[in-house]
Amino acid sequence: MSDNILEVKGLRTYYRTRLKENVYAVDGVDFVLEEGKTLGVAGESGSGKSTLALSLMGFYFPPLHYNSGSIVVNGTDIMKLTKDQLRSQILGREIAYIPQAAMNALNPTLKIIRFIEDIMKEHRPELSAKEVWDLAAERFETLNLSSKVLNSYPNELSGGMKQRTVIAISTILNPKVLIADEPTSALDVTSQKAVIRLMKDLLEKKFIRSLVFITHELPLLYHVTDDIVVMYAGEIVERGTAQQMIFDPLHPYTKKLMGSIIVPEAGMKGHKLEAIPGAPPNLKKVPPGCRFADRCEYAQKSCREGKIQNKTLDGRIYRCIFDARTLREWYEEEKRTQGVIGR
Numbered sequence: 001m002s003d004n005i006l007e008v009k010g011l012r013t014y015y016r017t018r019l020k021e022n023v024y025a026v027d028g029v030d031f032v033l034e035e036g037k038t039l040g041v042a043g044e045s046g047s048g049k050s051t052l053a054l055s056l057m058g059f060y061f062p063p064l065h066y067n068s069g070s071i072v073v074n075g076t077d078i079m080k081l082t083k084d085q086l087r088s089q090i091l092g093r094e095i096a097y098i099p100q101a102a103m104n105a106l107n108p109t110l111k112i113i114r115f116i117e118d119i120m121k122e123h124r125p126e127l128s129a130k131e132v133w134d135l136a137a138e139r140f141e142t143l144n145l146s147s148k149v150l151n152s153y154p155n156e157l158s159g160g161m162k163q164r165t166v167i168a169i170s171t172i173l174n175p176k177v178l179i180a181d182e183p184t185s186a187l188d189v190t191s192q193k194a195v196i197r198l199m200k201d202l203l204e205k206k207f208i209r210s211l212v213f214i215t216h217e218l219p220l221l222y223h224v225t226d227d228i229v230v231m232y233a234g235e236i237v238e239r240g241t242a243q244q245m246i247f248d249p250l251h252p253y254t255k256k257l258m259g260s261i262i263v264p265e266a267g268m269k270g271h272k273l274e275a276i277p278g279a280p281p282n283l284k285k286v287p288p289g290c291r292f293a294d295r296c297e298y299a300q301k302s303c304r305e306g307k308i309q310n311k312t313l314d315g316r317i318y319r320c321i322f323d324a325r326t327l328r329e330w331y332e333e334e335k336r337t338q339g340v341i342g343r
């Protein structure tokens with residue numbers, strides 16, 4: 001078996017609207033995640049990040065549908081499993097998912113321990129109530145979350161504590177991969193740091209082996225992930241190491257995304273802050289060629305023709321007709337002519 005814990009090839013999934021139109025929110029996505037690695041997924045709102053997460057978990061319930069491609073989790077092609085097999089063998093055990101705003105979805109009438117009891121009832125029915133409590137208490141203490149939290153109701157916890165609790169609950173079965181969708185959004189900076197620390201602890205203590213961290217704030221990923229993919233209009237437009245993507249983006253969209261951050265991270269103050277003008281294309285009917293062309297200041301006629309192939313350079317991949325040298329020259333020129341804020 002390879003060291004790849006997650007292999008995604010040619011994945012295409014879509015929403016079927018009430019008007020019987022298809023919205024291709026994930027449109028031909030390929031990537032691999034090696035055991036022990038962390039992957040960031042960045043992109044503006046609507047680029048398909050959450051749909052990718054749902055698709056990876058095999059959550060195909062209308063209006064979301066699978067079209068084509070493969071998702072191999074630790075050697076198992078999940079598209080070949082029945083829903084029951086997926087639930088008993090893969091979800092929670094091999095791959096766990098924390099959806100956006102998960103902390104607000106906790107049933108307020110149940111104590112935290114009850115959520116863990118429910119998971120254990122399904123996956124480790126042999127454990128007694130006391131054993132479940134001991135296991136949960138030990139896990140919470142190891143992760144610097146007091147075991148007192150187990151006896152609390154969700155609404156008794158602060159936002160940050162609630163989010164860390166959700167993460168601890170979701171990883172109680174030691175899944176190989178954790179997919180976290182915007183786990184730090186809507187939190188203050190201190191709570192964001194605590195959530196990131198928790199995810200690092202989970203990795204260091206090997207409670208999880210790999211992490212997929214989804215966010216619209218690309219720079220946040222620098223502190224958390226080894227690699228980053230940037231999504232735009234359902235496609236991955238660039239993939240590289242966090243260092244490459246943040247400090248030397250090649251695709252004009254990645255470059256713009258870096259410039260559109262709201263809160264500059266330490267060490268990234270040199271970036272000009274601006275929203276990306278324009279809007280992504282309608283995913284019901286995408287234009288031919290580069291999907292970013294209408295918003296790209298470097299776009300030429302040939303960008304709007306045919307399928308744009310990926311280019312590779314130093315282990316990174318980017319989907320643009322221009323070569324890296326040309327792109328870097330343009331960016332240098334732009335920096336010279338416009339100057340930067342924050343220096």
Ligand SMILES: Nc1ncnc2c1ncn2[C@@H]1O[C@H](COP(=O)(O)OP(=O)(O)OP(=O)(O)O)[C@@H](O)[C@H]1O
Pocket residue numbers: 015016017023025043044045046047048049050051052063216283
């Ligand atoms: N239930 C749905 N029915 C139809 N289209 C949908 C549905 N949910 C999402 N979409 C569309 O799918 C595309 C991708 O949305 P998705 O939520 O995956 O993006 P995202 O990058 O995760 O954005 P956000 O960060 O805002 O969640 C968007 O065009 C969105 O409008």
